[in-house]
Amino acid sequence: MFKERLGVTLDKEDEMDCLVAGANFLQRAIRDEAFTHLEGNKQFVQIDQSDMFPYLLVNIGSGVSMIKVDADGQFQRVSGTNVGGGTFWGLGRLLTGCKTFDQILELSQQGDNSAIDMLVGDIYGGLDYSKIGLSASTIASSFGRVISETKSLSDYRKEDIALSLLRMISYNIGQIAYLNAIRYKLKRIFFGGFFIRGHAYTMDTMSFAISFWSKGEAQAMFLRHEGFLGALGAFLSYDKHGLANLTAHQFVERFPMGAPYSGGNIHGPLIRDLNEKITWMEKFVQKGGEITAPVPTGYPSTTGLGGFERPLGRARSLRSDSSAALNVGVLHLIPSLEPFPLLADPKTYEPNTIDLGDLDEREYWFNILSEQLPNLVEKAVASEGGTDNAKRRGDAFAQAFRAHLARLREEPAAYGKLGLANLLELREECLREFHFTDAYRAIKQRENEASLAVLPDLFSELDTMDTETRLLTIIEGVLAANIFDWGSRACVELYQSGTIIEIYRMSRNKMQRPWRVDDFDAFRNRWMSGKPHYRALLFVDNSGADIVLGMLPFARELLRRGTEVVLVANTLPAINDVTYMELPTVVAAAATHCSILREAAIAGGVLLNATSLDDRSATTSTAPRLMVVQSGSGSPCLDFRQVSSELAILAEEADLIVLEGMGRSLHTNYDARFTCEALKLAMVKNQRLAEKLFNGAIYDCICRYEVGLKA
Template identity: 75%
Template sequence: MFLRHEGFLGALGAFMSYEKHGLGDLMVHQLVERFPMGSPYIGGNVHGPPLGDLNEKISWMEKFILKGTEITAPVPMAPPGTTSLGGFEVPSSKGDILRPDASKLNVGVLHLVPSLEIFPLLADPKTYEPNTIDLSDPGELEYWFTVLSGHLPDLVDKAVASEGGTDDAKRRGDAFARAFSAHLARLMEEPAAYGKLGLANLLELREECLREFHFFDAYRSIKQRENEASLAVLPDLLMEIDSMNEETRLLTLVEGVLAANIFDWGSRACVDLYHKGTIIEIYRMSRNKMQRPWRIDDFDAFKERMLGFGDNKLHQHKRALLFVDNSGADIVLGMLPLARELLRRGTEVVLVANSLTALNDVTAMELPDIIAEAAKHCDVLRRAAEAGGLLVDAMINIQDGSKGSSSSVPLMVVENGCGSPCIDLRQVSSELAAAAKDADLVILEGMGRCLHTNFNAKLTCDALKLAMVKNQRLAEKLIKGNIYDCVCRFEPGR
């Protein structure tokens, strides 16, 4: 039971089946847990391999939910009557609680992802823990489960709408909701069922379930609409920024990142705001409220690093990694103007975005088109985009020294290897790991990347963490503040 629960058997199979490396060459971060809903449930038994056909999977989910309402928690039993549950059998008693584990739900399958690497700028990968929220506290666990469950109906609506609202999309949406709810029910009763549990794991589980039922971009139309609205006002914002002196400009840019980070479809408080104004009205309101000091306010230290102090000369970073967050105002009116300022200072800029969609987060595939539109209004961005060639050429320069020095590429877009609102810096793409080797500044933006995870992460280079707190529980627990408080944490490199 212990071996099965800890996943040693699955890990051993992955080790032995991977021919390119011996056992000593593989690391635990290369084993990523996925959460498929598994095999057909018929009469209490699992028959055949995991389902690959979506229609069959949905049909099985519908049958599973019907039967699952009759299931209560499994009870221990003595050998030899053990099952694949690791010594548990399905009891004959009935109840109204859904217990997916009791029907031998196929969850927590280990997959080898050899392309994922440890972020080379981590100060101490062995002691690094990405999750900030401790879900071993039952009260904390119940709170976040309630948040995720409450957000589920709206998420299903967005997912179905993204697929045209067809009958097929509605059926898949219903199956997704049931699948995710089943996982939550299991974890609520047994938090360690899938291993060590953190908030990042819950958020990734939700995205995995969406993708399993073929919802690959639930916020597609919303992101497109918000990008267009933000790009329309970008020229005026850039003109305003360019009229400022250096010190005022730097503060305005950081304020702009914090203000634009208010747009987050993963936050119930922010979703409520959308009913009170347009995207631009909300952005301007947010900027007007940027009163210092912020809840965590290290801006003066960052300014001193960037602009120098007294007789110190202007500091120029060689390469900056900007971990971006949401589409719309967040990327267009927040992070791109900051990236532009760094480019003007002669710093190479690497925009790091999700490989897969998660809520309304911008992806690496979407960024080149956004930059191309923004470049129409900005010579700095246009020259940088032309010189770097964005994603493809940038990667050639990083990985193949014979085709040019990476220093000749001022602007790059890189996938982070992730499909979640959070990020585990022990599991990043090889492209990001390569780009990070010459970086001396990392900017982490957004609740997921620098509050839910990495709030306490220590790096070997300068690190700036920027976010607007849009969850009351997070505000109270993490920064001892209130909702919409701002975090500007600067940590000089060692």
């Protein structure tokens, strides 16, 4: 019928093959995919790629299949039960009259199963049976209390029936799963299928069952995208259908699982393996439709296997209806991202410096981002000419981002492990979704022009100094220029009281050592006594004075010593950060005032307009190269677990990393360690962060130098 009416040919894939392939793919490809969920507490589990197998996959659909997974493509169905999700739904419809699966689940959250189930305490006069380790609240017999009563079905609350039924089936599945795990000596048990569906109380019930039967030695585990295992497995069968030789661009066109990375480079090598040469990213902004905050509900006041009682309203769950749709992000195919090769220990690397697991810290940053919204909307609308259409989109963006903040307030782990980098990336994603490609475009252009106007005077001043004095002045200039940050509320207030040059001069005049973190002497000693670095990666931050008066003079000094310099900038716009598409224009303008920059930029391919081929050949033969590369990021922060392939290639021979700016060296990567030398430079523009990290104050300066750790 599909072929006749639509001209579409369907290829059938094996269900179990797809389930297992989907589960393996998610554990490898998606960050913060696996988690435990007990007593309302979601904890993400990092899966060691070298120790993934074996595990038990419990797929709860109409019935239950228990699959022992030994490797990719190697698995066997070792057990199962006909008492599964279909049983719960079928009996639920008969006993409660509910028409949908979700209705029964919602009822269960308001239930008290002690009105239906016979408990150990009912048998032993309200007491525990401590001799054999059973508490009074342990269920002795599901639906057993009904035996001793003369009530009819209509006399029982539907909520209590639904909860009793949910617990009976969940505990039974949990026990069978644990017995199979013991039988095959499996360390991990993953639950999935239509029965789970990300429903918080269902996961709690399964988790407590596993904890009870294993005496706390085993944990139930879940996958955030578990509802899509079969679909993902079928998608991954692309190699069976002659698709393995498609280019990345052709692949995205044929299989648009979410839009490709906007602005990213998706041409290049052929895709041979979806599990290796590409990256999958999650995007949480829904296309079209209204985004609403979730509806919180209380946990039911119930009894269980023992020790699982809680007063009504003590903790909060989330409904399983459409409001939970924000739990799972759309997977986007990004063929050009990979781990940064210079991380000292990629397995333990954590980009976020501040833990947003702390409630006070989380609320502080939620409030900061909420307070910044009006100003950001104003800039975004102005960037689009202030039209009525832009104003409507600005309002829609603000509504969407507020909804996400509300969602994360209710369940901080809804989108994976929460960090400030994730929050800021989510905000930029929301802007892009409502077609604000660069909210600070006009501001960045004005600041670049103002800074370039005074750059020749700065170069002349530096050239009068000896090497040691010049190095200190350059580092002071980097720190002073880093004050220009439209992501900082304090700095926005500064802009209202002075011009960019006035603020830069004021900031530089106040550069008095010692700084809050001051490793300059160690870096100077390395600079003066050691051989020049071969290649330096300079991760730049803001447009305007930050890049022009701060980092370009530093790059120039490195080039003067014969060091290759790679300027690493954002792939996509974020606040007023300079992007890799904008950077060549800035470098070209600066190079008109400096032969060192000009020759290096020509040698590195940044400038392609040398006066003649002979001129270009002459300069590139001796000058060190100045190159510009994209980081792969669209955030004010930097996550080294995913960088562009171009950056990863250039990093192989780098022996110095310079991280500049709060987002890249304080909010993220302050504690990161690398296999080569690293210099972290920033002016602190947030009082709370200064106090938290080093008992400091706003406008403190950080110059942290670290000798590389060998891998």
